[in-house]
Amino acid sequence: MKLEGKVVVAQGGGPTAVINQSLVGVVLESRKFQQITKVYGAINGVKGIVNEDFLDLTQETTNNLERVAVTPSSALFSTRDKPDEAYCQEIFKVFKAHDVRYFFYIGGNDSADTVRIVNQQAERSNYEFRAIHIPKTIDNDLVLNDHTPGYPSAAKFVAQAFIGINLDNRALPGVHIGVVMGRNAGFLTAAASIAQKYPDDGPHLVYLPERAFKTDEFLADVKSIYDKYGRCVIAVSEGIQDESGVPIITKLEQKERDSHGNLQLSGTGALGDLLAKLVKDNLGIKRVRSDTFGYLQRSFLGCVSDVDQREAREVGEKAAQFAIWHNIDGSITIHRTGFYSVDYQLSRLKDVAGLTKLMPPEFINARGNNVTNEFKYYLTPLLGSGMPSASMLRAPRAEKLLEK
Template sequence: MTGNCLIAQSGGPTAVINNSLYGIIEESLQSPQIQKVYGARRGVYGLLNQDYIDLGQLSKPQLEMLRMTPGAALGSWRYKLSTHEIEIIVAHMQANDIRYFYYIGGNGSMHVAHLIHQAAQKKGYELNVIGVPKTVDNDLTQTDHSPGFGSAAKFLATSILDMSMDIMSLPKSNRITIVETMGRNTGWLAASCALGMQQETGIPLLIYIPESPFCEEKFLRDVQKKYEQHGSALVIVSEGIRDGAGRLIADSALVRDAVGRPQLGGVAGYLKDVITTQGAGLSARYILPSIWQRSGMMFSSGVDVEEAYLAGKHACYHAKQGINGAMVTLQRKKRPFYAVEYGSVPLKEVAGKEKLFPLEWYDADSHFVKAEFFDYIYPLIQGEVSIPMKNGLPAYQYFIS
């Protein structure tokens, strides 16, 4: 099928999302059936308003710089689409002879891609829709892991190791340090902080994930015990932790985002206040890595960078093979050494669904992860990336205005 292709990025960006973009662009520019390669500015906004950029006009150095640039170079936008707006997007694609559409994003984005695929089929318009996985939350189903997770995990683990070095430097004046991670309803990122304790520091670490009910009274007892034994403690809380009834901790302060989901965050501040007011004289502070954990390119994983790039290329391979309405998957091969193979799964099987952290990998009594998780995550954080520098700072490449 001959025509143009369109690429969009969606949801929260990652340190490696532009590697998937680069992989799609590179492969599409080499494909004889692709006439023009477009990118939609600001994700859904560009799709709705036909705000496209001709990616084929960019120079080779500009494109190559994408591989070392965090954030979404095309831009993203959180917006809940109506059925009518999905139809408008398909009409715009038809008007521009878009025959291949690649959507880089998480489970919500895969839902939108599925709706676009269905709308094109209903209209009788031949459009090949392929989703490319991306999320630091690692909550996409049907794939061993998602590009973006490994780098965010490496960033957080490095941060925890650095923090523990600082805490050890002041053994007589420490307090409880609470670090809040992203992850929405899953604890993958919070669990990854355990990697920072694999070097012996003597600083106790407690990890709380959404999949295991949070008990405030037990939390206070655990913190008090660790402090009495060690004089300090590091506490990792996922932004989406819930109590036994399924209620978000500190939910009274939450608002809704542009797509109607609770805008998570603030649980670390809440727990800091719980400790200082109810913790028998303990002092506490909280640290919010916030968006830094998903944009820290200096700590990105070499494996993650390469897999994101290859996920983009395989999206094009799948499209050329006639695969449609599907998402690229990464599946771990059963070998003595780490390797993945790239497959595909229908969008309807991943759209809007979440992969939770396995409770069999988590010890709810000690609030720490088990050996199986370390076996899973260590391969994903391997390798370093050399960032091009200018005047002592990273040199990045963006397209959006």
């Protein structure tokens, strides 16, 4: 029996370069089904549902949807709200009033948990209803997934940024520290390693939250590289922690937290400045710079992986197909089936919600200050076609005539 009613699609958490591909995948696929009476987009995620702030996407042109698909950040805007029971009852009041029978929420593990709670409520109140979580996060930290839409494009940005920083640092030598997002997972920071083309290319050091950050080892590492090359490029994850699991950034000052209790790690240059000062003060190197990549890495217009675009579109389409054709709930997960191909499955919400995937040990070197080739093998196909690379001059040295 076909379940007739409206679709609501929403976007939660931090924006990505391809989150609108998933939105457009849901909308275009849902609009094909006769039992779908309308396709609504909730403005500002779950907050828009309780406020009945809906766009009627059944009345959006396909042409404009395709243009929105290639626009980064969340076209329906976002929220950090995480519904509790009372919030969920409000959501249901609205869903029932509007005869919403399908709910698609594009987001990370917090959003997956929201879908799980909403779904529980539906079961309890015997309201026939399908809810599907569509994966998205630049942090790449969703369990079960080989990788997550949004990550490949952000990784491409980080890789291209470090290729440039490495060249800049070679031209005007010194120490450069680049601070990358990713919270507790090091995948995004690890993407910097793609810049290592020529033997002396940076980043020479890569620090991840998966390994304890020890100040003395950090300084010894920097000194060793600087003594060898006269320069040092370092990629550091915003979420690096000491041996007790205390984020290094908290050693600075009281930081603000979002409504999920997550620490504010971005939108400040503090961690980079702290590390730069450490190097200056302890190693006596004069030219030490730090860049915090900030919001550019998740919303920069014009740096996108075509593999990521395609997959983000497909997880949206598959979500609509699973829910509408097959009448089942869950979280869409991406599984690698070759080098390089993927398959989409529907996994149980409780197996994804609220959990965090970290870099596996085989992606990190023994000293914990760089990545392995295994990681580069994992990342390379995700960056898609047309990944640029840098070229150096290879001309021979001219003979010196003045014997200096």
